[in-house]
């Protein structure tokens with residue numbers, strides 16, 4: 001059985017600037033695979049090349065063993081893409097758009113499947129409206145339905161939950177899991193790292209067009225077993241006590257938040273005893289396990305809050 005997606009030595013330059021550099025990875029049939037990276041890393045460009053809307057400068061892409069260039073009609077039919085940008089089409093109502101859309105892929109309309117998508121994505125009450133009249137969350141749900149209308153075997157979701165409320169995100173991911181259980185392979189990008197951690201068995205992380213990690217999510221997380229004690233203070237510290245500096249504490253003064261990596265040979269209670277002696281104005285305390293965010297920051301040189309750290 002061929003891979004659901006195979007990317008080999010992919011490059012893309014715009015006006016002489018290389019934004020995807022020698023990218024290679026494979027996705028097995030049935031996987032939910034996450035492609036992560038900071039803004040501008042090259043994720044959407046990669047997805048656009050898989051979808052056949054952007055031409056690679058070099059390299060090959062195969063979808064279930066079919067080349068996206070020489071066998072474009074087949075790969076287009078096998079792939080469903082929800083792009084990041086919302087492109088509104090106001091000529092049709094969304095009900096009509098869903099009815100006609102599978103025809104673009106040479107696939108006959110399947111009313112039972114269409115109705116299932118409408119029902120599961122909560123689009124029923126809105127079928128008579130043009131896309132322009134939908135709220136942002138509904139537009140995204142409609143775009144998911146449109147990506148799935150021709151029953152693709154590879155579903156690509158480029159930031160499907162950007163700007164979507166918590167409840168809708170949950171129902172959307174439940175639905176993606178269900179589609180996946182029924183055999184659809186999923187490639188997704190998201191800036192919500194906890195979603196990637198929960199959804200994806202394997203993750204690729206891109207930075208400046210290159211792959212900087214490609215691992216099972218559990219293996220990525222296993223390399224970080226540290227814990228951080230986070231203290232919320234009543235007011236910012238004027239100066240950092242030397243003892244905290246020695247422990248590698250970081251302070252976000254504007255928020256009066258102090259993060260202290262728990263040394264391997266110390267228990268939380270022992271650390272708290274040390275802190276007690278410093279008489280800090282502590283109002284709240286949490287113990288955080290290292291997660292995907294730490295790995296992401298380490299591999300991409302990002303600071304917490306999304307700013308890139310200049311080398």
Ligand SMILES: Nc1ncnc2c1ncn2[C@@H]1O[C@H](COP(=O)(O)OP(=O)(O)OP(=O)(O)O)[C@@H](O)[C@H]1O
Pocket residue numbers: 014015019037038039040041042043044045046084
């Ligand atoms: N059509 C284009 N012409 C010129 N430059 C482009 C074009 N499309 C993308 N780029 C550039 O390529 C780089 C990668 O962009 P891309 O959208 O692929 O990143 P991304 O990882 O998807 O980021 P985000 O998380 O913000 O969506 C960026 O520097 C972007 O400005």
